[in-house]
Ligand SMILES: Nc1ncnc2c1ncn2[C@@H]1O[C@H](COP(=O)(O)OP(=O)(O)OP(=O)(O)O)[C@@H](O)[C@H]1O
């Protein structure tokens with residue numbers, strides 16, 4: 001898989017709508033058989049990028065190749081990709097069967113083969129018995145399955161999904177995540193999914209591109225995005241992050257000395273170079289609360305509890321630290337009790353290991 | 363008569379509003395209703411009733427008869443006028459529905475320079491006084507040296523019904539989800555296939571409503587027809603008018619009643635077709 005050329009190759013693609021630059025000089029290679037996510041806040045250009053892959057928008061600059069073929073002047077109906085629309089776009093006047101058969105019929109697949117292929121596709125999404133129904137007799141989740149079957153029956157090289165889960169309720173969304181991943185494994189097709197939900201991207205994708213205002217900030221596997229974000233934007237967008245502004249005071253042998261207002265000088269591990277203003281960050285779950293100042297080389301900050309949010313399995317404690325920055329930490333509720341072990345107004349120390357500290361130069 | 367078809371198909375009602383039928387319990391509402399029905403329908407009811415009156419004059423009731431219907435039926439020139447009207451209305455409906463649908467679709471879908479102006483001009487026939495339209499048509503046909511005939515009537519009917527069809531189609535298309543067309547293209551269909559398999563089926567209720575409106579507008583048009591009709595190309599409304607000039611007999615009532623029945627049944631058919639469609643494709 002690693003040596004094969006990418007199935008999709010996006011090269012320096014820019015898309016402008018009048019004065020708005022929706023996609024700005026984006027380059028991405030998507031591997032064959034990969035589950036790839038385009039992740040970013042609303043309006044960052046995810047949908048526009050996906051629509052350029054499908055052929056509904058033309059890039060203002062740059063090139064897109066799918067399976068080695070340049071796609072510049074190829075209309076949507078001639079591209080080896082299929083799309084699942086955010087609204088599902090299931091044809092309301094056709095039965096489920098006819099919806100799935102549509103893509104085969106219009107391209108002249110012999111009648112004799114259509115029925116079999118449609119039945120196969122419906123089985124894939126567990127809708128075998130729904131062929132005769134009309135879309136208005138289906139639930140949202142079922143309609144989405146129809147949209148999936150309708151695209152998969154075409155055996156595309158890439159399946160494009162625009163926020164496929166956003167219209168479902170929370171429980172169903174969770175179930176569909178797993179199902180989409182299983183589906184992708186069983187059909188072996190490359191999936192490109194657009195989402196603004198970081199949990200969705202982290203839990204489903206093999207790799208994700210994090211976008212911000214039309215620019216790709218980082219492309220990496222979920223673990224890397226979470227543990228080694230390359231910028232404040234990615235760190236903040238994916239998961240919760242405690243962030244301190246710092247000044248570099250010195251670099252030596254894989255360690256970085258930084259100066260932080262209200263904390264003083266600390267030492268953190270860091271590969272490579274850094275200078276000037278940087279961000280020092282730590283994930284909430286990597287921090288501890290204690291009554292006493294931390295021992296050893298742990299980094300500690302004193303603060304006052306300003307809020308405790310209870311989530312059942314864990315609680316989120318907000319701490320106003322001496323640096324003026326509000327920290328979040330998670331406390332696992334390991335013991336069964338209904339009163340909180342941490343109270344608002346408590347003066348506590350928050351601490352973490354230098355190894356868990358992130359240095360964000362962007 | 364035509365109002366019922368102008369409105370786009372009704373959408374879901376919001377749940378929070380007061381039940382409109384509750385107003386019916388109030389006396390002032392009942393009075394208003396009674397008066398408006400009286401003014402609206404009393405003349406029509408009288409017209410229909412006196413078409414069955416066994417008397418030469420439309421003043422006193424003398425007993426029930428079908429006589430004047432027979433007379434109207436056997437009146438050759440009335441018969442010819444009816445056939446003429448059907449030919450004009452049928453032809454102009456087909457053409458104006460096709461052209462109006464294209465206009466409505468184009469206005470719905472595309473953005474182009476001067477669109478607002480174009481739209482206003484295209485819809486002008488709806489507001490221009492009919493008498494002006496009629497005169498303009500007459501002058502136009504004279505200028506290009508076209509003899510007044512059924513053809514000139516048909517052409518002018520097409521011209522003034524197109525915008526009505528366009529408005530109806532446009533109203534219908536505002537509820538259309540463009541991603542349906544994109545999905546169709548994405549699944550391998552050409553633009554042409556997409557139009558016939560996806561867009562057109564969605565337009566059908568609008569087309570039915572638009573066609574019906576065009577038909578009824580053409581069928582009962584008097585003013586424009588009056589200016590563009592030549593010798594031997596009399597339509598039904600014109601014929602009724604000319605009969606009135608000689609004498610007001612129940613035969614005129616009978617002919618008018620036939621016209622009313624035709625328009626009412628067509629409206630009914632259209633409403634049934636539309637509600638069937640609405641039921642079949644709730645989203
Ligand atoms: N057809 C268009 N004409 C003009 N501007 C557009 C058009 N399509 C998108 N844009 C603009 O491009 C930017 C990116 O839009 P896009 O739909 O790709 O965002 P997105 O990342 O999918 O957001 P969301 O999560 O809200 O769907 C937005 O600022 C949007 O207003």
Ligand SMILES: [Mg+2]
Pocket residue numbers: 046047048
């Ligand atoms: Mg979007």
